[in-house]
Amino acid sequence: MATLIGGLGTSHIPAIGGAIHKGLQQDPYWKPFFDGFPPIREWLGREKPDVVVMFYNDHGLNFFLDKMPTFAIGAAAEYHNADEGWGIPTLPPFKGEPALSWHLIDALVEKEFDIVSCQEMLVDHACTLPLKLFWPDGDCPVSVVPVCINTVQFPLPKASRVYAMGKAVGEAICNWDSDKKVAVIASGGLSHQLDGERAGFINKAFDLQFLDSLESNPEWATQFSSHEIVEKAGTQGVELLQWLAMRGALTAAGPRVRRLHTNYHIPISNTATAVMALEAA
Ligand code: DHB
């Protein structure tokens, strides 16, 4: 059976792609953000996952407001970046893992999660940036299964539902008939609000409590409604639901996780940024 080795989370601001393209990793504005990654890359270099399952939200690229699935899973052989253009100008397509995609789709539908299956899927900065941040050099060494969770247009799935969906994904990874090593990634957050009267809103106390909860009390955030999460983390900070799905998946690998590394930095653009790695115990 496949092995679920751990989970990673990172923020996904489009401007990060521009900074990568321009080589600004040591620039004083960017350094505190990029400095969060080397310890995690070291762990990835040792553990060498073959496949990643990426929990992320599309930002109006593959799904626009007229058709918004709550949960969608990519089942393509490759994924092309078609972002809005602030990021990395050219990126080769990322390799898919259709066998795992279909295994996840089958398992989730069997567990009564109504999944949109996507044999073609364009991806944006939320899917491409984590791959470039965790594997900056050369071709991306992992294949990808994108799992898109709507955090963009209400009604959003409840935190408890997202956690349960993540759990079902983790269970399916662990019973996938394959000798591959799989990691789960969450892309989004943490607190930020890009629009409206509260534009620029950041909530450090909530973010830090949320990050701590992922290690020791993963169900903590499932007490909140989506509106409460928006209130606490901002209209786009609700992307932290992606992290809850990632943590839900890890419950399938064992009763505990070991926190390998966290970095939290305010701000990049309008966002409180975080990166974290959790090893399955
Ligand atoms: C920003 C953050 C996001 O999550 C996003 O998708 C786009 C922009 C920002 O802070 O600029």
Ligand code: FE
């Ligand atoms: Fe976003």
